[in-house]
Amino acid sequence: MKQGQIIRSFRQLTREALDPDQPIVTLFSGGLDSSYLLLRLKAAGFSDIHAVSVDIGEDESSEHKQRIADELGVRLHIIDGRQAFIDEFVRPAIAAQAVYLDTHPVSSTLSRPLIARLAVELAQQLGATAVVHTANRSQNTLRRLNGALALLGFAGHYGSPYDLDPVDREQKILELKEVGLDQMSERIVSGDSNLWCREFESGILDDPEDHAVPEHMYRWSAARPGLTAESLEVRFHEGVPVALDGVQLPLRELVAELNTRVGAYGLGRYSGLEHLDNGEKVLEIREMPAAWLLLRTYRHLETATLEAETMREKMHLEQLWVREALEGRWYGELRLALQSFIDTCAVRVTGTVRWQLTVGGAETRSIVADDPRYLRDREAWEEHSILAESAAYLTV
Known part of the structure; x- marks a missing residue:
């Protein structure tokens, strides 16, 4: 795609650059940046x-978003992407052990390509000339959305005006207040949430050398006094979680239940640094209880069912998978090729792991693979192995 089709500043959202009477699509979260973008587009004369x-399970309510859209006089489209997110993005991420540099499971890396795809589909239906989002250059979302929009082949303009034209937070709040939207001043961090993860960054969490998340911001992993130890059994079939405690559940429901049950024990909190496009690092805080348990369960069953050499190669390729997805190349050929190898391995991953959950920790109590490579009686195996080797020697 031509460089001129990438939007990087508010100066490009003008009558000279785009036809204000043609449809334009914006990504809208209901937050400060996306609300301010709508205000600027209205002020520029876009009709x-x-x-x-x-909707991928975020915290912001549809009613909140509708109020802002109505106040600004724009049409709101709420698309239910929850099932697609779980089936097409979370499922392969579990099999890929999608953890960034062994620090934290990826999250927005999974949601951004789906959001981009659904936005492009809507833009094509409307005949829109542009798809605009609000990521800035201190957010990895910038290259993930732009990368996805490029690989999806969107023919119009796309990108974020905040890339080259950041607007001071207080200025955005002030201008939105002037049109009756005064609830934005309450935001103390930037949040991103979905069925797989709740994430916080920026604001009071900007400084890696001095940060603490207010306890009230956690939901799944908020402290619950008086908990006793709990047994929890997770079953996988061909690389996909399918049951909890012997009860078959769709993956979406299974993830939701684990987020609350595992989170109750204070498990699944992460803090870590991620690199920006030029190598600088930024702090991100997450709570992901279901991911915490499912990724560990998968690794146990994978180890029980795959050959050691296959495991070694897969663990190497996992970080290539993460890199391609992280850098905005979810729809690229290398990530897709890696997924083929990972899915081939996943076919063997069938079995059950029983966990004992306690406050702040979890231990396995049983690892059962349907087609195991592990030994259950070492002495019997040694005796059988020696006898077999001796018989082969005598035959020679």
């Missing part, structure tokens, strides 16, 4: 603005 919000 057919379509704010698209993809």
Whole structure:
């Protein structure tokens, strides 16, 4: 795609650059940046603005988003992407052990390509000339969305005006207040949430050398006094979690239940640094109880069912998978090729792991593979192995 089609500043959202009477699609979360973008587009004279919000289990309510859209006079499209997110993005991420540099499971890396795809589909239906989002250059979302939009082959303009034209937070709050939207001043961090993860960054969490998340911001892993130890059994079939405690569940329901049950023990909190496009690092805080348990369960069953050499190669390729997804190349050929290898390995990963959960920790109590490579009686194996080797020697 031509460089001129990438939007990087508010100066490009003008009558000279885009036809204000043609439909334009914006990604809308209901937060400060996306609300301010709608305000600027209205002020620039755009008359057919379509704010698209993809529901992947975020904290912001649809009613909140609708109020902002109504106040600004734009059309809101809420697209239910929850099932697609779980099936097409979370499922392969579990099999890929998608953990960034052994620090934290990836999250927005999984959601951004889906959001981009659904936005492009809507833009094509509307005949929109542009898909605009609000990521800035201190957010990895910038290259993930732009990368996905490019690989999806969107023919119009796309990108974020905040890339080259950041706007001071207080200025955005002030201008939104002037049109009756005064609830934005309450935000003390930037949040991103979905069925797989709740994430916090920026604001009071900007400084890696001095940060603490207020306890009230956690939901799944908030402290619950009086908990006793709990046994929990997870079953996988061909690399996909399918049951809890012997009860078959769709993956989406299984993830939701684990987030609350595992989170109750204070498990699944992460803090870590991620690199930006030029190598600088930024702090990100997450709570991901279901991911915490499912990734560990998968690794146990994988180790029980795959050959050691296959495991070694897969563990090497996992970080290539993470890199490609992280850098905005979810729809690229290398990530897709890696997924083929990972899915081939996943076919063997069938079995059950029983955990004992306690406050702040978890231990396995049983690892059962349907087609295991492990020994259950070492002495019997040694005796059989020696006898077999002796018989072969005598035959020679």
